[in-house]
Amino acid sequence: MSGRAADGSGDPAAFPRNDSRTFANDGDALRFCSTCAFSQACLAEGMDKSGLADLHMLVEHIGPFREGEHIFREGDPFEAIAAVRAGTVKTYIVDRDGREHVLGFHLPGEVIGLNAIDGDHYPCNAVALDTVMLCRFSFPRISVLATQLPGLQRHLFRLMSRDISRAALHAGDWSADQRMAAFLIGLSRRLAARGFSPTRFQLTMARTDIANYLRLAPETVSRVLRRFQRDGLLQVDRRELELTDPPRLQALAAPVLRS
Amino acid sequence: MSGRAADGSGDPAAFPRNDSRTFANDGDALRFCSTCAFSQACLAEGMDKSGLADLHMLVEHIGPFREGEHIFREGDPFEAIAAVRAGTVKTYIVDRDGREHVLGFHLPGEVIGLNAIDGDHYPCNAVALDTVMLCRFSFPRISVLATQLPGLQRHLFRLMSRDISRAALHAGDWSADQRMAAFLIGLSRRLAARGFSPTRFQLTMARTDIANYLRLAPETVSRVLRRFQRDGLLQVDRRELELTDPPRLQALAAPVLRS
DNA sequence: CGTACTATTGAGTAGTATCAAAGCGTGTGG
DNA sequence: CCACACGCTTTGATACTACTCAATAGTACG
Numbered sequence: 001m002s003g004r005a006a007d008g009s010g011d012p013a014a015f016p017r018n019d020s021r022t023f024a025n026d027g028d029a030l031r032f033c034s035t036c037a038f039s040q041a042c043l044a045e046g047m048d049k050s051g052l053a054d055l056h057m058l059v060e061h062i063g064p065f066r067e068g069e070h071i072f073r074e075g076d077p078f079e080a081i082a083a084v085r086a087g088t089v090k091t092y093i094v095d096r097d098g099r100e101h102v103l104g105f106h107l108p109g110e111v112i113g114l115n116a117i118d119g120d121h122y123p124c125n126a127v128a129l130d131t132v133m134l135c136r137f138s139f140p141r142i143s144v145l146a147t148q149l150p151g152l153q154r155h156l157f158r159l160m161s162r163d164i165s166r167a168a169l170h171a172g173d174w175s176a177d178q179r180m181a182a183f184l185i186g187l188s189r190r191l192a193a194r195g196f197s198p199t200r201f202q203l204t205m206a207r208t209d210i211a212n213y214l215r216l217a218p219e220t221v222s223r224v225l226r227r228f229q230r231d232g233l234l235q236v237d238r239r240e241l242e243l244t245d246p247p248r249l250q251a252l253a254a255p256v257l258r259s
Numbered sequence: 260m261s262g263r264a265a266d267g268s269g270d271p272a273a274f275p276r277n278d279s280r281t282f283a284n285d286g287d288a289l290r291f292c293s294t295c296a297f298s299q300a301c302l303a304e305g306m307d308k309s310g311l312a313d314l315h316m317l318v319e320h321i322g323p324f325r326e327g328e329h330i331f332r333e334g335d336p337f338e339a340i341a342a343v344r345a346g347t348v349k350t351y352i353v354d355r356d357g358r359e360h361v362l363g364f365h366l367p368g369e370v371i372g373l374n375a376i377d378g379d380h381y382p383c384n385a386v387a388l389d390t391v392m393l394c395r396f397s398f399p400r401i402s403v404l405a406t407q408l409p410g411l412q413r414h415l416f417r418l419m420s421r422d423i424s425r426a427a428l429h430a431g432d433w434s435a436d437q438r439m440a441a442f443l444i445g446l447s448r449r450l451a452a453r454g455f456s457p458t459r460f461q462l463t464m465a466r467t468d469i470a471n472y473l474r475l476a477p478e479t480v481s482r483v484l485r486r487f488q489r490d491g492l493l494q495v496d497r498r499e500l501e502l503t504d505p506p507r508l509q510a511l512a513a514p515v516l517r518s
Numbered sequence: 519c520g521t522a523c524t525a526t527t528g529a530g531t532a533g534t535a536t537c538a539a540a541g542c543g544t545g546t547g548g
Numbered sequence: 549c550c551a552c553a554c555g556c557t558t559t560g561a562t563a564c565t566a567c568t569c570a571a572t573a574g575t576a577c578g
Contacts, residue, residue, distance in 0.1 A: 115423040165377070220567075258354070476536075481557060481558055482534095482559085485558080
């Protein structure tokens with residue numbers, strides 16, 4: 001469990017608000033825009049169409065962030081949450097011994113920064129694992145909007161509640177095999193929910209990142225994956241992954257995921 | 260790590276809304292009422308005095324719950340969150356192997372049920388570890404109120420954000436000693452924040468509960484406590500505890516608590 | 519083609535869990 | 549009031565999971 005902060009050299013200021021990477025709110029940007037998912041969810045919570053317009057006025061599309069580039073760092077002043085539009089974001093902290101603890105991986109459609117609301121500063125780092133596009137929501141502004149749009153407020157409450165439960169599950173006491181299976185099945189489901197293949201996908205994170213997330217040693221991650229492959233549960237080549245026996249993996253993961 | 264659901268025999272319906280245990284909103288009840296803490300926090304967030312009245316209209320004082328009595332159970336329909344006014348509440352789940360996983364202990368002034376907002380049903384059980392009094396807030400009603408009182412909304416956001424961070428810390432990868440020290444220092448600080456002694460207090464939970472919370476075996480909890488005592492960090496007799504060397508305990512807990 | 523980094527593999531070990539049994543407190547019934 | 553029984557806690561001995569250390573292998577990049 002070594003783990004060192006992957007430092008993407010000199011990044012610009014954290015979570016830039018208006019820089020060259022911000023681009024217009026054009027149709028092309030909206031096509032894969034998770035704001036839509038965000039908006040959809042708010043509509044599902046009862047928000048009306050006019051709210052949609054207000055919400056879209058609020059959002060800023062930022063990116064691309066390149067691999068290794070930080071979106072925000074621990075201690076940066078908190079101003080905004082963001083929905084991932086494309087790519088994968090890793091959030092992590094580094095303890096005083098230099099060990100990295102990965103808090104989570106955030107896929108398209110998922111929201112980062114919710115753990116920063118209590119406090120003026122981000123309590124963790126967020127880094128792009130590949131090319132990342134974001135929808136940025138100023139938190140003061142989206143809060144105000146949430147008082148006017150109950151559907152939006154409800155969606156935010158739900159997102160945060162979900163994160164509490166997810167973190168609690170992740171805190172549970174499980175074997176290396178169970179945690180790895182739960183991690184893979186979790187990825188699979190989240191990708192499937194966004195229209196990606198649930199059985200063939202890329203691990204956008206390094207083995208070390210997986211290890212630091214699952215609180216395992218990198219060597220253990222390697223060994224578990226290899227054993228899973230020997231047992232016919234999956235095929236793994238470098239970062240390319242295919243789940244060849246999802247049912248058995250799910251059975252392993254079931255106690256962790258409670259499903 | 261055995262852990263079995265402590266079942267307090269036949270409880271009445273979950274989270275009763277109006278029963279014999281509900282009592283009037285009189286001065287005596289309010290004296291130690293965490294609604295006050297809740298209200299204070301909302302005022303600190305900018306809520307005005309009229310909001311205070313609205314909030315107090317909303318709250319229902321329920322209890323007492325006796326030791327072992329359940330406040331809600333996994334699967335019960337979600338209708339309300341609650342602030343602990345007195346006593347200790349344990350939240351936990353039981354996995355399919357019958358192992359109990361303790362999600363948290365909730366002291367006076369703390370709020371339970373926030374992880375249930377996403378979903379129609381409570382995702383966990385809540386049980387009284389001693390005599391517990393609660394302030395119940397109907398969630399639909401407090402949501403509506405939150406759209407009218409930005410200070411209240413802000414407070415709810417903060418509470419939930421804090422829970423996300425807390426759960427993430429708890430999920431970290433630490434030694435038995437570090438986890439135990441962090442647990443004790445955490446208790447101490449939370450008690451101190453409510454005006455109790457930070458150095459002398461009761462462990463209201465069983466060793467098994469502590470073990471299931473810290474994902475340790477009960478035997479390990481015993482051994483660590485005994486070693487801490489041998490090393491002069493604390494004095495423990497049954498459930499009576501005195502921290503005799505808080506600085507050293509804090510040093511142990513520091514990487515976990517990030518303080 | 520060489521270098522650097524990440525991933526894999528192997529051997530030995532540390533830290534906790536597990537199993538078994540005894541101790542202690544508390545409550546109960548005689 | 550005492551004897552007993554039950555539950556929780558403690559203690560000891562042993563086992564096992566996952567870590568650590570060390571070395572090799574494989575990839576990506578210059």
